[in-house]
Amino acid sequence: MIVGSQKSIEEIWDMVKDFKKVLVFGCNTCVAICHAGGGKEAEIIASMIRMKATQEGKEMEVKHAGIERHCEPEFFEPAMEEVKTYDLVLSTACGVGVNFLSDLVGGEMPVYPGINTSFYGGVPKAGVFTELCAGCGNCILHLTGGICPVARCSKSLMNGPCGGTNKGKCEVSQDVDCAWYLIVERMKKLGTLEKLSHIEPPRNWSSGWYGGPRRVVVEHIADLEEQEKKEA
Amino acid sequence: MKSGSNLERVIASGQPAVTAELGPPMSADPHEVQKKAQILKGHCDAANITDCQTAVVRISSIAAAVLALREGLEPVMQMTCRDRNRIAIQADLLGGAALGLKNCLCIAGDHQKFGAAGKLKGHPGAKNVYDVDTTQLVGILKKMRDEGMQEGGDKLEVAPKFFIGASWTPMGDPIDFRPINLMKKVNAGADFIQTQGIYDIEAFRSQMEKIRNMGLHERTAILGGIIVPKSGMMLKYMNASVAGVSVPKFLIDRMNKAKSDAGDDKKKAKELQEAEGIKIAVELIHQVLETPGVKGVHIQAIEWETAMPEIVKAAGLYPRPQIPEA
Numbered sequence: 001m002i003v004g005s006q007k008s009i010e011e012i013w014d015m016v017k018d019f020k021k022v023l024v025f026g027c028n029t030c031v032a033i034c035h036a037g038g039g040k041e042a043e044i045i046a047s048m049i050r051m052k053a054t055q056e057g058k059e060m061e062v063k064h065a066g067i068e069r070h071c072e073p074e075f076f077e078p079a080m081e082e083v084k085t086y087d088l089v090l091s092t093a094c095g096v097g098v099n100f101l102s103d104l105v106g107g108e109m110p111v112y113p114g115i116n117t118s119f120y121g122g123v124p125k126a127g128v129f130t131e132l133c134a135g136c137g138n139c140i141l142h143l144t145g146g147i148c149p150v151a152r153c154s155k156s157l158m159n160g161p162c163g164g165t166n167k168g169k170c171e172v173s174q175d176v177d178c179a180w181y182l183i184v185e186r187m188k189k190l191g192t193l194e195k196l197s198h199i200e201p202p203r204n205w206s207s208g209w210y211g212g213p214r215r216v217v218v219e220h221i222a223d224l225e226e227q228e229k230k231e232a
Numbered sequence: 233m234k235s236g237s238n239l240e241r242v243i244a245s246g247q248p249a250v251t252a253e254l255g256p257p258m259s260a261d262p263h264e265v266q267k268k269a270q271i272l273k274g275h276c277d278a279a280n281i282t283d284c285q286t287a288v289v290r291i292s293s294i295a296a297a298v299l300a301l302r303e304g305l306e307p308v309m310q311m312t313c314r315d316r317n318r319i320a321i322q323a324d325l326l327g328g329a330a331l332g333l334k335n336c337l338c339i340a341g342d343h344q345k346f347g348a349a350g351k352l353k354g355h356p357g358a359k360n361v362y363d364v365d366t367t368q369l370v371g372i373l374k375k376m377r378d379e380g381m382q383e384g385g386d387k388l389e390v391a392p393k394f395f396i397g398a399s400w401t402p403m404g405d406p407i408d409f410r411p412i413n414l415m416k417k418v419n420a421g422a423d424f425i426q427t428q429g430i431y432d433i434e435a436f437r438s439q440m441e442k443i444r445n446m447g448l449h450e451r452t453a454i455l456g457g458i459i460v461p462k463s464g465m466m467l468k469y470m471n472a473s474v475a476g477v478s479v480p481k482f483l484i485d486r487m488n489k490a491k492s493d494a495g496d497d498k499k500k501a502k503e504l505q506e507a508e509g510i511k512i513a514v515e516l517i518h519q520v521l522e523t524p525g526v527k528g529v530h531i532q533a534i535e536w537e538t539a540m541p542e543i544v545k546a547a548g549l550y551p552r553p554q555i556p557e558a
Contacts, residue, residue, distance in 0.1 A: 154343050155313070155360070159367035160413045162340040163401035163428055166475040172345045184406040196409070199416050202318060202368045202383055 001030035002094040003121040003129040004037060007114060012045065012090065013052050015112045019060070019088040022049065024114060025101070026066035027093035034129050037092030037115045039066025045092060045114055070097025076104060090114045120151075137207030137214065143195060145186035152179035158200040160184075233558060234377065234423060235395035237334035238306045239278040241555040242528075243424065243453045248521050249528030250549050251308060251426065251455055252276035252540055254300060256291035265296045268537045269303035275544045276305075276531070277552055278335055280426070283310035287344040288354050294328045301332055308397060309333050312341025317363035318372065318383050325376060329392030337397035337426065338369040367420045370398050374421030398422040400454075402439040403432065404476030411442045418452045425452050426530040429459030429470070431479040433519045440525050449525030456520035460533040460543065461509040463502075464488040483512060510543055517547040 016022050024046040032038025046064035053060040065082070069075045070093035076083070083089060084105065091098045092114035102111040119131040134151035140158075141148060150156045154172045161180030164171030168181045187193045205211070233240060242249045252272050257264040272279050281300060283293035291299075297307035309328050311321060325336065344358045364372065364383075372383045373396045380391040398417040402410055414425065430436045436456070443449055459477075461467050464487035471479035490508035494501035517529050529549075533539040544550045 154345075155340055155362045155365070157340065157362070157365040159365050159416050160409060161404065161406070162366070163399060163404055164340075164343070164346070164475045165401075165405040166473075168405055170343075171475060172343050178405065180409075181406050184409045188408070193409075193412075197412055197415065199367055199371065199420055202364045202372070205363065 001033055001121065002096070002117060003034045003119050003131075004031045004094050004115040004117045005034070006036050006041065006045070006092075007116055009045075009048050009052060012049065012114060013056075016049055016060075016062075016088060016090055017053075017056070017058060021061045021085070021087045022046075022063070022090055023083060023086040023088070024049070024062065024064040024090045024092060025070075025083070026064065027070040027091075027097050028066050028068050029070075031092065031094055031097075031115060032066075033123070035127075037094070039064070042066055042092050042114075045090070049090075070094070071100050073104065076101070080104075084108060088112060135208070136205070137211075138204065140200075143198075143200070144183045145190055145192070147179055147183045147186055149179050149183065152177075152182075158203060160196065235334045235393045236557055237278065237395045238555070239308065239335050240395040240423070241557070242277045242553055245553060245555050247553050248526075248549065249424075249453065249455060250276045250544060250552065251528070251530045252279040252537070253282065253530070253532040253534070254279045254296070254305075254307075254537065255282050255285065255535060256293070256296035258288065258290050260291070262291075262299050265291060265299040266303050269300040269305040271537045272540055273303060273305040274552060275540045275550065277528075278306040278308050280308045280310055280337055280530070283312045283339070283341065284315065285342065286350060286352075286354070287314065287342050287346055287358075288352050294324055294331070294333070297328065297333050298331045306335070307333060308335040308337050310337045310339060311369065312339050313362050313364055313366060313369055314341030314344065314360050317361050321364070321369065322372065322376065322382055325373065325392050325394065326388070329394065334393065334395055335397060336373060336394040337399065338366050338373065338422075339399050340366050366398055367416045370396055370417055370420040370422050378421075395423050396421055397424045397426060399428070400425045401428040401476035402430070403435050403478060404428065407439075410439060411446060411448075414443060414448055414452075415446060418448050422452050424527075425454045427454065427457040428476045429457045429474075429532065430516065430520055431459075431467075431470075431477065431483055433516070433523075435478065436520070437523050440523050444525045449527075453527035454525060455528040455530040456523070456526050458513055458516050458520065458529050458531045460513040460531065460536060460539055461487060462536060463505045463509070464491055486512065506539070510539060510546065513539075513543050514546045517543070517549070 024042040026039040026042030028038050042064040046062045049062045067075045089111045091111050095117040098113045120133040121129045121131045136150045154170050165178040170176040170178045254268045281293045281297040293310045297309040300307040345356045373394055375381050377391050380388045400414050467479045467484045470477045490504040491501045494504050
């Protein structure tokens with residue numbers, strides 16, 4: 001899932017203070033699970049803004065709402081009429097959601113980010129979220145025991161650990177596991193350590209963001225959609 | 233000869249090679265590099281010019297290497313994967329070769345957040361690159377040198393003739409993988425290897441036995457790393473905090489004894505510890521060179537280049553061999 005964390009109320013206030021009618025708009029999928037920007041968090045942020053407005057003597061109408069997903073148009077449909085009545089939407093969806101809604105309203109109103117979008121991660125235990133994938137567009141997890149060196153090695157090394165591994169931890173921080181330490185231990189257990197003898201050549205990073213913004217088209221679905229539109 | 237560098241010639245002669253380390257200053261003044269080069273000159277076969285070690289900005293390795301070369305010291309330019317993508321790396325390799333550099337050590341480079349762990353501020357908020365890793369970088373150098381070709385496939389009119397080096401941490405975690413790690417660098421084309429500092433000779437020898445069984449010692453020149461200890465505190469710190477370095481207790485005890493022998497005299501404590509440090513370094517040099525499969529030593533007297541002449545002489549490695557260019 002996409003993991004995010006809330007912005008400070010000071011930063012949020014700085015964004016919203018000059019607007020009269022603000023909607024704090026939550027997304028109930030990924031960012032709700034990491035307690036950053038679901039409908040419940042949107043409600044809390046809205047009340048914090050109201051308190052701040054009272055403190056600062058600003059007259060401001062602040063409401064909250066939430067929908068299931070901010071990355072597909074059909075989820076917005078029932079809410080859009082109301083959304084458009086506000087001066088500002090403070091979206092607590094991930095960055096995808098902020099962009100998506102911003103494109104959807106097309107400049108009719110501003111859409112600002114209520115959270116910081118951090119990474120694609122998992123929940124190893126309650127309240128802890130860790131980065132597990134970099135969305136590089138060229139998955140090699142079959143070669144590394146299911147542990148991603150692109151996302152989990154601080155240097156995205158492809159051929160083994162650097163000299164900075166210290167008692168299984170990364171030189172960057174004692175809180176960060178050395179991905180290559182984990183990979184080697186996992187591959188030993190799987191009995192596939194010899195796979196790591198092969199030299200991985202320089203990567204073609206263009207499948208990732210470095211090749212420019214990406215787009216995936218599933219042609220038969222796109223064609224079907226087109227067909228249905230024509231028939232209608 | 234692949235590069236014809238002095239280091240390559242000494243290694244080819246079969247005599248134990250000696251490399252040293254020269255850390256460029258955080259300054260635009262060339263004099264410190266020149267001064268250090270004059271001290272090291274004649275006491276090593278080549279000196280590594282570090283490339284913004286610990287991710288702190290200093291004179292670039294290439295520029296400082298050229299300054300050293302002008303002083304008559306053969307440099308080993310260092311190239312980290314941290315700061316440059318393959319375009320900048322190859323451009324700098326061509327530039328370095330054009331300026332007369334003949335040795336290049338490929339390293340990952342300390343992470344930029346690592347610098348923030350020390351006394352200096354560094355640039356922990358910098359964006360890193362890591363487009364290629366060390367093994368891949370070694371392969372790029374080899375392809376440029378031997379095939380006259382860039383990584384992307386474009387031809388080079390004149391190939392850069394580097395003697396290609398890589399680092400190796402023999403006792404780093406995960407220890408069973410370290411021999412494979414070395415093998416990959418050798419398979420990629422590393423002509424010489426400089427290891428992380430060795431204090432635990434037994435552990436090093438056990439790793440070297442694996443390396444000999446793999447035949448790697450015949451395909452690359454392994455130079456054992458010697459970090460000259462300056463104080464008991466430094467040894468204790470390295471044992472606790474430096475990745476892949478373990479220091480046997482008796483060595484720490486020896487340094488601590490040197491300190492306590494001086495009583496309250498701080499100046500004397502420093503002198504006695506430095507003298508003991510040099511003694512330990514010389515002993516380690518002998519033990520490393522006696523290890524089968526080792527072709528030389530890489531001596532790091534960190535910010536203490538003045539200790540090099542005495543160490544090299546005491547180790548019986550002076551004068552350095554003069555091998556004429558073929």
